[in-house]
Amino acid sequence: MSGPGDTGLTAPRFTRALLDPSPSGPLGGFTGKAVSPEPIQGDPTRFSKRMEDAGAAADQQLGDKQAGGDCATCPPRIRLEHRSQYTAKTRYSEKEWVIADKFIFLVGKDVSGxxxxxxxxxxxxxxxxxxxxxxxxxxxxxxxxxxxxxxxxFDYTPEVTNAQRPITASRKPNPPVQYSIKATITHEGKSHEITEVVSQDERDIIRQEYVDQRMWRKGFTLHVPYRTRIKETTRADLRGNYQLILDSAMTELLTATEAAYGEKVYVSSGWRNPRRNLAAGSQVPNSNHQHGGALDMQPVGAKQMTGATRRSAYLRLYNAARTVRSRVVLLEKGPRAVYPSSAAVPEPTPEMPDHNEDGIPDAATSKGSRVESLFDIASHVHIDRAAPDEADDD
Amino acid sequence: MLKFESDQRREITAAARDESERRIFALLRQHYGPTHVWPGDAQALEVVRAATFKAAGYEMNAERDVFKIAALMLSFSDDFDAREPWAREIVAAREGNAPIADLLYQAGIAEVRRHEDAARRS
Structure with missing residues (x-):
């Protein structure tokens, strides 16, 4: 091929023999032409007429739309790739350098400061x-x-301040950290500009909260959660401020408790991202809710229950939770435990009868309060496990 | 300076290319698929790609121009613009980067018709 569009591609080269439409007869005056004047499969339409129709159809249906693909007049194909210490981890990323859509990153100070x-x-x-x-x-x-x-x-190092990234109470998700990257590339004498935006995905938005807390909240020592601990869920009651949840032990605790309880439970508080934890009124810097290792549970329909029925339901739930492997089980009113941690509730005996049949001896007391009254005022049963022993910054 | 957002660029280089090829190929197949010049779908798609390059070499990027170049490549040969005298004349007479796909195509039709007429008379 000798035209200016010669690319070395292998388009078919036609020969007379290949295209001979009528093996029984000659092609007349053709001299190496690849077209036939003969009827095609009985269709008397001349080939030239077909060409005319095809050309008209192309004008009407294709028009001036630019044909895609590499070409001399098209801009060069430009592809940027991005890297962070997290794309460099094989557990998170197949490649160290990735396109913007697959970029994962955090900003702020790491464990080295x-x-x-x-x-x-x-x-x-x-x-x-x-x-x-x-x-x-x-x-x-x-x-x-x-x-x-x-x-x-190009390596760039974003710096963030507490004023720019509040860590106060909030029930709304944080926005993603984003950077617009403009690259001006000179290629074959022409200058081309490309702009890409890199943006944190929801997993990194969540992880970023923990980086922020570690930098600026006194006493906050929870590690930056592994991306693999952040999961999808269909249970809205497990969520914090995000669609995804951080789940170090929560689902396991819930499943085991429900199995022991014999029915579903209502989760009044599951995972709390740090800002949600503050919004919930918790003053505990390293609350186990924040790593997805704690649950506050209620019997389904507890708000409509009263008296012995309510106490009985809470007692069953409390006892079910106590059978599950955990750090602690608490009967709480709001953030305050009203019954000794993980302690068993005495069972009725002939000497300590249960006349109202709530499962609690009528005369049982704890620290001077009747146990029944503590179950009357309880708002939930809390269960948790300690934070997993993982790296501070993964 | 050419300015492209990355999404736009990807569109041009990948999705748009596929879309464009698909449109050209579909129309080409509709009109030339039933004829003797059709080399089969896979090879015809290669012709469309080669035509895109050839048309770009002439600074013609409109899909209709690529279609006509592809049709001429099918109907004559992939180097028709260098092999065929009538095509060489048009290329030689081209002024600047004036689009010549339609001129080539009309000349190609005339050439085919000439041979059709000659065959009928014989």
Whole structure:
């Protein structure tokens, strides 16, 4: 092929023999032409007429739309790739350098006290150099002291402050940290500009909360949760401020409790992301709710129950929870335990009868209070496990 | 300077290419599929891709132009623009980057018709 569009691709090269429509007769005056004047499968339409019709159809149906694909006049294919310390972990990412849609990252100080660095490079055209400009999107994405540079690769280190990233009580999800990355690439004498936005997914938005708390909340020592601990759920009552939940032990505790209880329970509080935990009124910096290791449970329909029926339902739930492997089971009113941790409730005996048949001896007391009255005022049964022993920053 | 958002670029380079090829191929198959020049779907798709390159070499990126180049490649040969005298004349007479796909196509039709007429007379 000698035209300017010669690409070396293998389009079929037609020969007279290949296209001879009428093996029984000659093609007349054809000299190497690849078309036949003969009727095609009995259709008397001339080939030239078919060509005319086809051309008209192309004008009408295809028109001036630009044909896709690589071409001399098309811009070069440009592909950026991104890297963080998390894409470098094989448990999270098949490749260390990934496209924007698969980029996972956190910002802020890591366990060494240094701000995390993110990277971007030109993957295609291979080896191309770019002029870079990275711009945080939204105040919550912080600032980047050195946000411009040149080269095939650019490393940037966002810095965030507590003022930019509040850690106070909230029942709304945090927005994703986002950066707009502009790369200006010179290729074959022409300059091309591409802009990509990298954005945290919900797993990293959740993880970022823990980074924030570790940086600025006194006494907060929970580790940044593993991405694999953040899961989907169909149970809305397990959720914090997000659609996904962090679940270090919660589902296991719930399943085991329900099995022992013999029916479903209502979860009044499951996983609480740190800001949700504050909104729930908890003053415990490392509440086990925050790593998905705690549940506050109620008998289904408890709000409509009264008297012995209510006490009986709570007692059954409390006892069911006590059979489950856990750190502690608490009968609580709000955030306050009203009965000794994980302690058994005495069973009725002839000496300590249960006349109202709630399962609790009428005369039983705990720290000077009648046990029945403690079950009367209880708002939920709490069960939890300690935080898993995992790395501080994965 | 050409400016593209990454999504736009991906659209051009992947989805758009597939969409475009699919449209051109479908129309080409509709009109040339029942004829003797049709080499089979797989090879015809390669012709569409090669036609896209060839048309781009002439700075013609409209789908209708690619379609006509592909049709001529099917009907004559993949290097018809260098092999056929009538095509060479058009290429040589081209001014600047004027689109010539339709000129080539009409000339191709005329050439076919000439041979059809000659065959009838013989």
């Amino acid at each position: 240094k701000f995390r660095t993110l990277s971007v490079r030109v993957a295609e055209p291979a080896g191309a150099s770019a002029t870079w400009e990275v711009t945080p999107i939204g105040e919550h994405s912080g600032t980047i002291p050195k946000r411009t540079g040149t080269g095939n690769r």
